Amino acid sequence: xxxxxxxxxxxxxxxxxxxxxxxxxxxxxxxxxxxxxxxxxxxxxxxxxxxxxxxxxxxxxxxxxxxxxxxxxxxxxxxxxxxxxxxxxxxxxxxxxxxxxxxxxxxxxxxxxxxxxx
Amino acid sequence: xxxxxxxxxxxxxxxxxxxxxxxxxxxxxxxxxxxxxxxxxxxxxxxxxxxxxxxxxxxxxxxxxxxxxxxxxxxxxxxxxxxxxxxxxxxxxxxxxxxxxxxxxxxxxxxxxxxxxxxxxxxxxxxxxxxxxxxxxxxxxxxxxxxxxxxxxxxxxxxxxxxxxxxxxxxxxxxxxxxxxxxxxxxxxxxxxxxxxxxxxxxxxxxxxxxxxxxxxxxxxxxxxxxxxxxxxxxxxxxxxxxxxxxxxxxxxxxxxxxxxxxxxxxxxxxxxxxxxxxxxxxxxxxxxxxxxxxxxxxxxxxxxxxxxxxxxxxxxxxxxxxxxxxxxxxxxxxxxxxxxxxxxxxxxxxxxxxxxxxxxxxxxxxxxxxxxxxxxxxxxx
Numbered sequence: 001x002x003x004x005x006x007x008x009x010x011x012x013x014x015x016x017x018x019x020x021x022x023x024x025x026x027x028x029x030x031x032x033x034x035x036x037x038x039x040x041x042x043x044x045x046x047x048x049x050x051x052x053x054x055x056x057x058x059x060x061x062x063x064x065x066x067x068x069x070x071x072x073x074x075x076x077x078x079x080x081x082x083x084x085x086x087x088x089x090x091x092x093x094x095x096x097x098x099x100x101x102x103x104x105x106x107x108x109x110x111x112x113x114x115x116x117x118x
Numbered sequence: 119x120x121x122x123x124x125x126x127x128x129x130x131x132x133x134x135x136x137x138x139x140x141x142x143x144x145x146x147x148x149x150x151x152x153x154x155x156x157x158x159x160x161x162x163x164x165x166x167x168x169x170x171x172x173x174x175x176x177x178x179x180x181x182x183x184x185x186x187x188x189x190x191x192x193x194x195x196x197x198x199x200x201x202x203x204x205x206x207x208x209x210x211x212x213x214x215x216x217x218x219x220x221x222x223x224x225x226x227x228x229x230x231x232x233x234x235x236x237x238x239x240x241x242x243x244x245x246x247x248x249x250x251x252x253x254x255x256x257x258x259x260x261x262x263x264x265x266x267x268x269x270x271x272x273x274x275x276x277x278x279x280x281x282x283x284x285x286x287x288x289x290x291x292x293x294x295x296x297x298x299x300x301x302x303x304x305x306x307x308x309x310x311x312x313x314x315x316x317x318x319x320x321x322x323x324x325x326x327x328x329x330x331x332x333x334x335x336x337x338x339x340x341x342x343x344x345x346x347x348x349x350x351x352x353x354x355x356x357x358x359x360x361x362x363x364x365x366x367x368x369x370x371x372x373x374x375x376x377x378x379x380x381x382x383x384x385x386x387x388x389x390x391x392x393x394x395x396x397x398x399x400x401x402x403x404x405x406x407x408x409x410x411x412x413x414x415x416x417x418x419x420x421x422x423x424x425x426x427x428x429x430x431x432x433x434x435x436x437x438x439x440x441x442x443x444x445x446x447x448x449x450x451x452x453x454x455x456x457x458x459x460x461x462x463x464x465x466x467x468x469x470x471x472x473x474x475x476x477x478x479x480x481x482x483x484x485x486x487x488x489x490x491x492x493x494x495x496x497x498x499x500x
Contacts, residue, residue, distance in 0.1 A: 008227075026374055
């Protein structure tokens with residue numbers, strides 16, 4: 001079983017070549033004539049006002065929280081799905097309960113208004 | 119699998135991986151051309167037709183030009199190589215240079231598990247199926263894990279650019295990608311439940327035995343396609359690069375080849391997700407109406423085996439092109455969603471549908487195992 005991962009490991013080692021080679025080639029071929037105007041931030045043509053790394057909307061954070069709950073739970077469903085044909089009726093009932101709890105979590109977040117984009 | 123030594127294994131993976139990745143990168147170049155050509159046709163334009171064509175002279179008339187524009191990707195590449203790569207002074211240098219790599223690498227890694235043909239023998243090693251990493255029994259989990267990493271490239275690119283447009287684009291993309299990942303992950307459960315395996319080849323074999331999962335599971339197929347569109351930030355979900363509001367989003371401060379890497383990641387993601395959709399729901403390398411395994415075992419000759427393998431590769435490529443065409447068609451047809459609409463679609467439509475679909479499929483499988491359908495068919499039909 002570990003042998004199957006050897007291929008992934010080797011491929012992981014060679015995969016950076018594909019994005020790195022063109023960048024390196026351009027670095028060799030392309031012209032290099034920087035000046036202060038060319039190297040300024042693009043934005044809208046004038047200098048940025050204030051700090052860029054600012055606070056952002058809390059709603060993004062709430063979505064991330066709900067995501068973590070769901071994603072961690074969804075991972076448990078994969079082994080169950082892979083072995084679904086061999087499960088007893090009791091195990092299937094337990095899984096159904098698990099999915100209902102998952103749906104209940106979504107319904108709670110929905111009812112609390114966490115899914116509203118304000 | 120009878121791999122002799124680690125060195126040989128490394129060499130073979132290098133060759134097979136190199137060839138497949140190179141083919142997909144060429145495919146990426148021609149996907150850009152396909153997109154420009156198809157979009158142009160859908161908008162009553164001609165599209166790129168100058169770079170490379172086959173002239174066919176006609177007597178008395180202007181010559182006919184076939185395949186106009188087929189060298190366009192090569193021309194684009196040469197132009198990109200000759201351009202200056204600008205690094206703005208305010209950027210966070212390390213992260214700024216790392217982000218394009220981090221965006222492309224996961225997409226290339228996902229390629230490792232996609233099966234292109236059934237069992238073949240390459241360089242004396244029996245492949246259970248033709249893939250860079252054959253036999254990986256948790257292939258689908260691997261794909262899910264890797265697609266989660268993809269978001270880092272985009273976020274870090276936005277953050278390190280130190281430009282407000284880029285930061286906004288990066289944050290938007292994070293929220294969007296994690297929202298649709300849930301629907302995507304839950305939809306993946308359905309083929310796994312029917313096939314009873316996380317191995318992509320087993321899922322294809324299961325489809326060969328029954329029917330393509332698009333026929334059995336149309337809702338799951340559609341939810342997967344829509345969630346995949348959102349995952350790869352394609353129109354109509356391309357909010358992170360909404361030109362009118364964010365000029366270009368997270369990659370606005372990038373130029374030259376490093377910008378092209380984001381472009382490459384986007385189009386390779388199109389190919390990879392198309393391949394996944396095809397493998398999970400359109401029968402993968404399965405050639406419709408032909409039982410390949412029976413032909414191979416009855417003919418028992420190397421030529422037939424090679425021909426069937428070639429046919430399978432052609433089959434999956436044609437299906438991928440069909441999927442790419444669908445994506446381009448959708449881009450030409452739908453206007454971009456508003457951000458709250460995007461979030462509502464992900465959380466309030468696709469997620470409940472995919473949850474319900476998992477439950478319904480589970481019940482159906484149990485009923486089928488108990489023989490309820492067979493007795494129903496014999497009661498009404500027989």
